[in-house]
Amino acid sequence: MAPILDITNLRKNYGATEILKDINVSIEPGDFLVLVGPSGCGKSTLLNCIAGLEPISGGQIEIGGRDMTQVSPKDRDIAMVFQSYALYPTMTVAKNITFGMKVRGADAATQARKLKEVAAQLQIEALLDRRPGQLSGGQRQRVAMGRALVRDPKLFLFDEPLSNLDAKLRVEMRTEIKKLHHNLGATMVYVTHDQIEAMTLATKIVVMKGGVVQQIGTPAEIYNKPANLFVADFMGSPAMNLIPARAQPNGQGTRIEMDCGGSAPIVLKDSRATGLPQDVILGVRPEDIAEAGFRAGEGVQEAACLIDMVEPAGADTYVVSQLGGKQVTARLHAETRAQPGQMLDLAFDLSKVSYFSPATGERLN
Structure with a gap:
């Protein structure tokens, strides 16, 4: 046509x-x-x-x-x-x-x-x-x-x-x-x-x-x-979380490490990611970070995060944490019992993440 x-x-x-x-x-x-x-x-x-x-x-x-x-x-x-x-x-x-x-x-x-x-x-x-x-x-x-x-x-x-x-x-x-x-x-x-x-x-x-x-x-x-x-x-509201991270090849996939405030870094293993440079920016939508137990699948990895802020929004509740020196927003279900100041296990859907070059800003995956 x-x-x-x-x-x-x-x-x-x-x-x-x-x-x-x-x-x-x-x-x-x-x-x-x-x-x-x-x-x-x-x-x-x-x-x-x-x-x-x-x-x-x-x-x-x-x-x-x-x-x-x-x-x-x-x-x-x-x-x-x-x-x-x-x-x-x-x-x-x-x-x-x-x-x-x-x-x-x-x-x-x-x-x-x-x-x-x-x-x-x-x-x-x-x-x-x-x-x-x-x-x-x-x-x-x-x-x-x-x-x-x-x-x-x-x-x-x-x-x-x-x-x-x-x-x-x-x-x-x-x-x-x-x-x-x-x-x-x-x-x-x-x-x-x-x-x-x-x-x-x-x-x-x-x-x-x-x-x-x-x-x-x-x-x-x-x-x-x-x-x-x-x-x-x-594009997106709330916007995609863009988190500075370190990538390291690890067997079949890549080890992704993000600083987590004053505590030990968060480590996730992405079996799909290959060929990434050492410094990357990990992009993940708020809806692709869930409370542990509410998201299942091959690409889902869990990590404990310190919750800074809880924002009820009707059908959803947004929680804010600090990763890689950035505010990171997760979109949780309305009934979550998340409280500011507590550690909460969050599930990251790595099948949905994007990786970007910090130098050029271009997508890497």
Whole structure:
């Protein structure tokens, strides 16, 4: 299947400042691509380049197999949903949604049919005669999405569309967008700094930092096999524990040693790990550290750890310990009897761990 969006060696400069550096991304029809990264990483600039709102300094962008370098935004067969909604304040909701169709010469019957379909899809039938000033943030966001949906474009572009909404409404709208993607089978490119949003929505994630793509993959690949320390730390809440450790070959596997406060170091034996340098950073997700007896399997190793802090969080309880001079968070069951100041046997699932080079930050396994 030919890619619907193909970005090759894309560069973007503002004067002498390089904003995007050699970006290569492609997606198939029906994909939901999420561009994620901290503020200033270049994700919104990349979206604007795809939309044609920013000229590129090098490379190529193809949409539907057609080179878009010299094509104006209105001729790219895209629809964009902005963070600010960008609605016309003097027009009703209905007119906001159909305005673009009217400009492009769609007849009244087509406009009415599309409006009815989209209003039903987004459950905004009761709002069609209101003006944007009479709507809540969530309602305005639905109208902005409705305006994009009536276009039926090759590509939907979303620029942080939920960042102006409160936490509860964000979760609801995230579900709506996911449902829309599933029902329409549309191809979407979505910018966010919220890694939970990225993990929830995407079929493919691009993690960016400083104008450079750090990793491209499915949510599962990004979460379970982060390419480097930046991705490991950025994706996941709570973040992956990144623990300085010493590795030593030991028979069929590797002996992993981590300092443990003032007491003797913790020693784990990883039968799967081979060829590691002496100094490594061990990455383990909080959910892959359990209370002893609650996790079984070939790769599970237990060690006694001093508990510094206990944080109940409803369905889970987080406990914090010190390993390798770092705070390490374990996600335990809600009924745990863990108490600060006590030693507790924790089970580390070594089948799930990542190893990184302290020098380069790159993944080693």
